[in-house]
Amino acid sequence: MLKRPKINASVSPKGSLETLSQREVQQLRETGSGSVYRLFRQCALAILNTGSHSDNAKTILEAYPDFEVKIHQQDRGIRLELINAPADAFVDGEMIASTREMLFSALRDIVYTQSELENKRIDLDSSEGITDYVFHLLRNARTLRTGVEPKMVVCWGGHSISTEEYKYTKKVGHELGLRGLDICTGCGPGVMKGPMKGATISHAKQRNLKGRYLGLTEPGIIAAEAPNPIVNELVILPDIEKRLEAFVRVGHGIIIFPGGAGTAEEFLYLLGILTHPDNQDLPFPVILTGPKSASTYLQQLHDFIGATLGEAAQQRYSMIVNDPAEVARQMHIGIREVERFRRERNDAFHFNWLLKIDESFQHPFEPTHDAMASLNLTREQPLHHLAANLRRAFSGIVAGNVKENGIRLIEEHGPYEIRGEATIMRPLDRLLQAFVEQHRMKLPGGSAYEPCYRVID
Structure with missing residues (x-):
């Protein structure tokens, strides 16, 4: 060594x-x-x-x-x-x-x-108790700023992306910063760094000395993806579920860039929440975007959502290819709608209390081999429950790829087995295979990627 x-x-x-x-x-x-x-x-x-x-x-x-x-x-x-x-x-x-x-x-x-x-x-057995716990963690970290108008944009995407995709995230971040918007990411490299780097330049141009670069992570992720140095507010949540809830509670809009299993996990988490009947009329701008070279990836992810969760889920986001300025414009418009909505209902700007998050998205999922094989990946359940279980499948793949405990489990017991209906498993297998072929599972370099999973229908 x-x-x-x-x-x-x-x-x-x-x-x-x-x-x-x-x-x-x-x-x-x-x-x-x-x-x-x-x-x-x-x-x-x-x-x-x-x-x-x-x-x-x-x-x-x-x-x-x-x-x-x-x-x-x-x-x-x-x-x-x-x-x-x-x-x-x-x-x-x-x-x-x-x-x-x-x-x-x-x-x-x-x-x-x-x-x-x-x-x-602390009540971790109820949905309200878990949300209250996340609120207290964020408040203790001084992340929640009362009286500040909505302007926090969450950017999700992969740590293993091409140079062109990384440059695109910087351009989008630059356009967001010109419009006075702040950036929140998972705080690591790749997409988690690019928008922050772009926004630092535009904040400087606009003489914005109070630009926020918020990084939300959890112990299993931070050990594999060290924070990038642009982050000026770091918060470590206790597990992936609390981290994901923190994103959607403090963010006023979300941009999804190209990524791998972790990005798919985040996207499914978000769509599972937004397709819940209680959130039908709640404004929450979501944009799927990337450079022209990533158009195939974006279409593959869009097709996967259509094949598994259907048109109702696809309608909760827009897709913009190779247009950073338009992404920022649409996000800015969407956040103004969020501000109007919250003013009308006297909801806080700094924490989205009105968003309904089902308990199936809040309780920690431990990706053991038995748990992965037992996931309910069938259509005989509400749409948001299917999204929750698909999210857990991707969470297990992330653990097997980069987390210490997940890596050890794969070394000891071999790949996870993911089972379900053919109409769900086949689109899932196609998407995962595309991630492997496009080198989105691991950082470039080193040995070839060995899948930590087997998809079985």
Whole structure:
């Protein structure tokens, strides 16, 4: 294995984290079997690897087996002692400012999540309780800004995309920024970075010094996709379901760019929510877009939605090919409609309380081999339930591709088996095969992609 430069250092927060209690510090200082400590260590290592070209959590963890992070309580706050940390996170011995901010954001979120879970008032058995939990996590991270007009655009898409597709996302981000819109992504590379990079330039042109670049992630993802350095607000949600709910609660519109299994998971999650009868009249602009070279991909994804969820789902989004300015114009118009709708109903701008999210989209899905094989992928269920189960299938593929636990399960037991009706399985198999052929499953380079799944009808 290639030897990587390491460094020992001591860092303190810059007003981004209040003093921790002695109990909270003790939780994080646990070693060996301490799950909270292991979680923070994993997230910290990923953040310190910002800029890494790996999308394999297991590989990153194995590259720094002797990395340690120690938490010290001081009279004036806390201090982190880093041992054998990646040297790329430092310049002349000083940690890069954005890296330090994100490091303490991770500490903040992990400590608060743990303390909230131990609070008996948290109700994770009801839909309302889960939404309330997501609200508290975002409020603690100071993500929710009351009184600010709607302007947060969520951008979804792949981390493994072509250079042309990446440049296109920057152009769209630039057009969004010119119109005063902020960007929210999953905070990693590829599509998660491009729109933010484009918006930084247009925000500078418009002398917008308060541009927001919000990154929402979760521990299993951040370990494989380190945050990009443009992110100026990082929030780590406890699992993929809470992360997805955070996206649709804080976002005022969503743009879907080319991607792979993770993008399909997000798209199905969104369409499953928007096709729920209670959300029929709720405005929520959604645009599927990409450069001309991605037109085949966009059509394949559109066809898959039509073949599985039907025309009702297709009507909840528009498709725009190779026109960044038009994407931004339509998104801006759509967000103004969102603002009008919420004013009429006295709904908050900063958190979409009116959006109905069924419990099937909120409870964590653990992609074991049995769980994947048992998914109900038939048409004998409401449309939004089918979307939820298709979302879980893609979630399992993402886990098998890039998450440490998923990779280990595939190594031990072989590929997942995904079963269902032929009219659903065949379009699914065609789409997944297209992802493989277009190299959308993994970052370029390294060994050829080995599917972590088998589709059976």
